[in-house]
Amino acid sequence: MKRFSQLFQQVDATTSTNEKVRALRQYFYDEIPENAVWAIYLFLGKTRKRLITSRVLRDVFLQISDIPEWLFEDCYAHVGDSAETIALLLRHSPLESQEKVDRPLHEWMEKVIPQVKTVQSEGELRDLVVSWWASLEDTEIFVLNKVLTGAFRVGVSEKLLVKALSAEYNLPESVLAHRLMGDFEPSINFYRQLIQTDNEELAPSQPYPFFLASPLDEDRFQEEEPARWQAEWKWDGIRAQIIKRADEVFIWSRGEDLITQQFPELVEGFQLLPNGHVVDGEILCWEGDRPMNFNALQKRLGRKSVTKKLLAENPVHFIAYDLLEHNSQDIREKPLLERRNLLAELLTSLSTSLTTVSTSLSFSSFADLQELRERSRQQGAEGLVIKAKDSPYRVGRKRGYWWKYKVNPMSLDAVLIYAQAGTGKRANLFTDYTFALWHNGELVSFAKAYSGLDNDEINELDKWIRRHTIEKFGPVRSVEPIQVFEIGFEGITESKRHKSGISVRFPRILRWRKDKPVEEIDTLQTAFELLKTIEQSN
Structure with a gap:
């Protein structure tokens, strides 16, 4: 925990990308796999489950401290974070002396912290948390508090993490980004698979990193040859990948949430696809020939099961943008037009009205493009996405291939x-x-x-x-x-x-x-x- 907390301080204390990458790379060089894989898991924000609320931590602190509640609230108003407020106050009001124990990060995550689930009373929970605080330094307390409340965030994007791992293990960034997509078990076995140079068969549910459009630079784009580009409506739904592998259908959101259970009708429709295909697109609630308001879609999210009433009142539609995997082959390097032709051919095998290929809109001048954008709201869209017809499917935002051209708010x-x-x-x-x-x-x-x-x-x-x-x-x-x-x-x-x-x-x-x-x-x-x-x- 001490080494991980030091890393947290290093990356949090600088705005330099190079300094962050250097600190991360050194950590992966020094650290054992058992701890390194948990560091990756934490930095990627995979531990979003809240074990203890901020309110409970605050109450525990007030029970063992001489600080009155009004003073704590005043401190919180200045700091803006309960976990950090408690750590800072404990620095100046230390707990009863106890030997500091530097347990490995993996032990904290796998054995120590899970004890929260076994306590039988508020008193037991208080004693457990206080014993942890007493064994840690202030920065470690802050990290622990953030993990307990499911709010651990630090200035390390997935891109920076991938860059550091790529530099340390001499692996392509695109390969690492793909291997880190979706959920995974933070184990030694996963870590070894992550950093190995040989190709390894992916888990059936593994999605690809999403390719994102950048805001359009109007002055620069006016110099482009229109024939090289196509436009599509930019829909206000949930970007998603639908995967058919091993006779199962998996649906992943762009936020790396597995949302299969929320859309059973899409699962049923895509069961007809052959194995070894991954389709990128947008999920919207749809009525007739138009999208419904985003609020209708929100009613489908975050539910373990969807009732028949909800299915009927908030019907969904999947607009397919791209094909990333075809017959178990990664085809992201193929040109967009070739991928879309394969996509259109593939989706003809689906006897469902719930899925369509996105409409390709051509334009012969920038004025035509502007006119298309002005028609967006009439279509129920929020603008356009403009794509180079010869573009590969990249990772994240890579300028020059895809642009988003939204209507004025x-x-x-x-x-x-x-x-x-x-x-x-x-x-x-x-x-x-x-x-x-x-x-x-x-x-x-x-x-x-x-x-x-x-x-x-x-x-x-x-x-x-x-x-x-x-x-x-x-x-x-x-x-x-x-x-x-x-x-x-x-x-x-x-x-x-x-x-x-x-x-x-x-x-x-x-x-x-x-x-x-x-x-x-x-x-x-x-x-x-x-x-x-x-x-x-x-």
Whole structure:
């Protein structure tokens, strides 16, 4: 645990990619496989299961500490993270002296931490957690707390991890990225398979790394020859791979969640495919010839089983984009047009209306492309994806092959009414904002946004919030309703869960409207009129 915590400190303390890779590579060089594989598992965010809530850890700390609850809450408001707050306070209020024990990381993950599942009472849980804290240094306590709460995150992307492993073991990054896809058992055997140079047969459920489009550079793209490119509608669903191997169907989301159980009708349809095929595409809830709102799809997610009622009310459709594996052969290096021809031929064997190949849209000029984009909302899409016809299927975002060309976001002018401190490096700044619209002479909250301001604007607004706070509700501050912002979003729907009666998708700040008084912000009626317009255009 000590060595892993040191690595955590090294990668967390720098913004340099090279320094992070160097630290990771040295760790894999020094560490035994039993620990190295767990480090990979943690860095990839595979341990998302919460064993203990942050609230329970906080209560345990307050039971053994002389620090009053109000002071803990004040510290938390500055730090922005319970796990880190406890670790920092324990540094200055150490527990009863106990010999520090440096157990190996794999022992913590496989034997020590699982003891949480066996405790019979709150007292036993408290004693167990306190004994762990007493045996660790402060950084190790922080790491342990994050693992226990299922919130271990660090500034190491999968790309950096793959780069370090590639450099250390002289393996192609694309091979390692593929081997790390999906879930895996963090065992010595897996680690050896991961770093071996010989080809090894993949597990039947193993997906491929997804290829992602980059935002279009309009000036650069206007110099391209249109005949080399094709466009497709960019749908607002779940990117997924459907795999047919070993007489089984597996469905993986782009977030590496196995979502097979949520879509039994797709499983049934793809059972007709021959073994050895992997199709990349988008899952949407679909009605007639159009996609339903994303909220309908959300009702299917996160469920262990899907009822007949849910299947009927939220029917799904799979739009196939690409073919990655054909007759058990990886064909990602073949040109896009060749892969799509094989895909179209393959899907003719499926006697199901739940799957179609994405429509290929041609254009002869950049003006034609812009016109296509403007028609996106009429199709129920959020823009275009533009792909080079000769492009291979790469890993992650590789500029120059695929571009996304989204429609301009919808927007409303709203006023800031609440603010809350951020987390991590922004824990000392107010960066989480709630915005409101007018309704019958009152301000009604309609959206929260966390992004869109630059650092100078964040610092300026933070100072203003501190000077113009009206009330405090724990970490939340109510502020004078003066500052107006243009809020952009990708979609808008009716919602019974929100006081405003609407829900917006992916809200973000487009600009700070210092030129506009609060009396002139938009109304809730304007938002519903926008919703009605969108529904009519669909």
